[in-house]
Amino acid sequence: MGPIGVITWNTFRENLRDKILYNLLVFSFFLIGASVLLGELTFAEPKKVVTDFGLAAINIIGVIVAIFVGIGLVNKEIERRTLYTIMARPISRSQFILGKYCGLLFTVSVNVLIMLSVYLFTLWIDRAAIHIGLFQAVGLILVEVYLVTAMALFFSTFSSATLSATLTAAFYFIGHLTTDLRGIAEKSENFIIKSVISIFYYLFPNLELLNIKGQAARGLTTPLMYQFTATLYGILYAGMLVVAACLVFRHRDF
Amino acid sequence: MEVIQTEMLTKVYASGWPGMPPVKGLDQLTLSVRKGEIFGFLGPNGSGKTTTIKILMGLMAPTSGQAALLGHPVGDVPVRGRIGFLPESPYFYDYLTAEEFLSFYGGLAGLSGTDLNVRVNNMLEMVGLTEARTRQLRKFSKGMLQRIGLAQALIHDPELVILDEPMSGLDPIGRKQVRDLILSLRDRGKTIFFSTHIIPDVEMICDRVGIVMKGRLVACGRVDDLVSSSLTRIVEVVCEGVEPQEVPSITSMANKVIKRGRQLLIVLPGSEHVEEVIACILREGGKIISVVPQKGSLEELFFSPESAPRHASFAETRG
Numbered sequence: 001m002g003p004i005g006v007i008t009w010n011t012f013r014e015n016l017r018d019k020i021l022y023n024l025l026v027f028s029f030f031l032i033g034a035s036v037l038l039g040e041l042t043f044a045e046p047k048k049v050v051t052d053f054g055l056a057a058i059n060i061i062g063v064i065v066a067i068f069v070g071i072g073l074v075n076k077e078i079e080r081r082t083l084y085t086i087m088a089r090p091i092s093r094s095q096f097i098l099g100k101y102c103g104l105l106f107t108v109s110v111n112v113l114i115m116l117s118v119y120l121f122t123l124w125i126d127r128a129a130i131h132i133g134l135f136q137a138v139g140l141i142l143v144e145v146y147l148v149t150a151m152a153l154f155f156s157t158f159s160s161a162t163l164s165a166t167l168t169a170a171f172y173f174i175g176h177l178t179t180d181l182r183g184i185a186e187k188s189e190n191f192i193i194k195s196v197i198s199i200f201y202y203l204f205p206n207l208e209l210l211n212i213k214g215q216a217a218r219g220l221t222t223p224l225m226y227q228f229t230a231t232l233y234g235i236l237y238a239g240m241l242v243v244a245a246c247l248v249f250r251h252r253d254f
Numbered sequence: 255m256e257v258i259q260t261e262m263l264t265k266v267y268a269s270g271w272p273g274m275p276p277v278k279g280l281d282q283l284t285l286s287v288r289k290g291e292i293f294g295f296l297g298p299n300g301s302g303k304t305t306t307i308k309i310l311m312g313l314m315a316p317t318s319g320q321a322a323l324l325g326h327p328v329g330d331v332p333v334r335g336r337i338g339f340l341p342e343s344p345y346f347y348d349y350l351t352a353e354e355f356l357s358f359y360g361g362l363a364g365l366s367g368t369d370l371n372v373r374v375n376n377m378l379e380m381v382g383l384t385e386a387r388t389r390q391l392r393k394f395s396k397g398m399l400q401r402i403g404l405a406q407a408l409i410h411d412p413e414l415v416i417l418d419e420p421m422s423g424l425d426p427i428g429r430k431q432v433r434d435l436i437l438s439l440r441d442r443g444k445t446i447f448f449s450t451h452i453i454p455d456v457e458m459i460c461d462r463v464g465i466v467m468k469g470r471l472v473a474c475g476r477v478d479d480l481v482s483s484s485l486t487r488i489v490e491v492v493c494e495g496v497e498p499q500e501v502p503s504i505t506s507m508a509n510k511v512i513k514r515g516r517q518l519l520i521v522l523p524g525s526e527h528v529e530e531v532i533a534c535i536l537r538e539g540g541k542i543i544s545v546v547p548q549k550g551s552l553e554e555l556f557f558s559p560e561s562a563p564r565h566a567s568f569a570e571t572r573g
Contacts, residue, residue: 001361001366003361003362003364006358006361006362007362010347010358013349013350013354014347014349017349018349080345081341081343081344081345082345082346082347083313084311084313084339084341084344085339085340085341085344085346085359085403085406085407086362087311087312087313088311088334088337088338088339089334089335089359089362089363090331090332090333090334090335090362090363090364091331091334091362092331251315253308253313253314253315254308254313254314
């Protein structure tokens, strides 16, 4: 196992032993379970509510885990000075960042897979339809969670934990509004406003591209080409953020 | 062979506030550490010891100047496989057991399989933590953490060991264990560079010492050479049967004259007036108990006037 593998495994082990992760996971089970109750209270399309609410629960908990574990990835190492002894080993700063990121990807992937299992079990108990569209939606949720993890990692290389969490959350919400930003830019007659909003549109990730939960809840399947393109988009954006994180981290004093 | 070499190493910290002048953490520090020696890097808190070590370990970039470890410029990644490092007041992953912790650091140094297991066992035995191998670090005492920290620094059998305040916070037994460990490493041909502000630790085990004050190296050399060349040796004369007022000529020659019961302790600044003082005491009917030339200490050098003007001139350049 090379140095990246050693860091990856240790990060994954660190997260596994973190109680916060388990609390969030238990909370997600409650949310998914509550969807059955909500379905009972709904007059029209109770199965759609169960399906939709469960997907939303996986998405929200996945993003929260990505933000709260992701921001601590590098910050905690610097504040507690555990980084000092690691950087004294024959490992480059970029290898360290990549190892930390891969470790968190494993963590969030296992997290989402566990939530997916509970979700499918809930659907099966409730006799709701289980179809390929649900797996497609969870696949893109996972890509979104990878992207949010990369954002948290990037911000944590140069700012405090609180600021990193705030910036990541802001990026996440704006990322879901970029389509609206484009609409505003098109309608605006002021050149400056138009230009600024256009820059925002291209700078922030378009996270709505990764949101196919509504279609999945209605039982629709997403075309494979769209699934592939959206996945590629998310992974490339995350990759760019990780590269940027490596560049920033390489020049930091500790 | 020079194992550590720094040349005009300077670090300037930006103040962080507009209008505030930058602060110099290191000022043209030039020193070298030779293969197989124990080098003590002595200085008060805030003198630049940790800054120097951070630069050597590639944790911080110097503003100007150069540094090299084992003939490679600092920042060279592969050479770190030949270096062991323990930072000051280390904090480790407390969710790991002692065994997992050492395996992690051994793995980072490229060890694996049986080789890694053997090294982990040897290190646990060496620092006396075999019994605690499956205990999480969060349940370790400060002394145990320091020992496991030393074990991680040595797991890959490095040629050069850099320790930042390795004895700080340890009880006398812990300090002795660390001293013994450092000496045994030197016996095995390793080079040890350690920083401290505890003077007796340096006097006891170091081959050479560098004294740093406010970012500047104010003295560097063998401990014996430093204390004998920089300090005037004092001579203590103990006598009885005379009162201070009976020997006013001695009082004028001595640094101090202290009455201790029936005895008188006369501290002379050097050996040139010893015979004159003895003659004077005998003339007044006194009796000589002892005449002891005292060796200077690093502590005296540390606080000697020789370094004080340099502090002052440094403070002026900073301002």
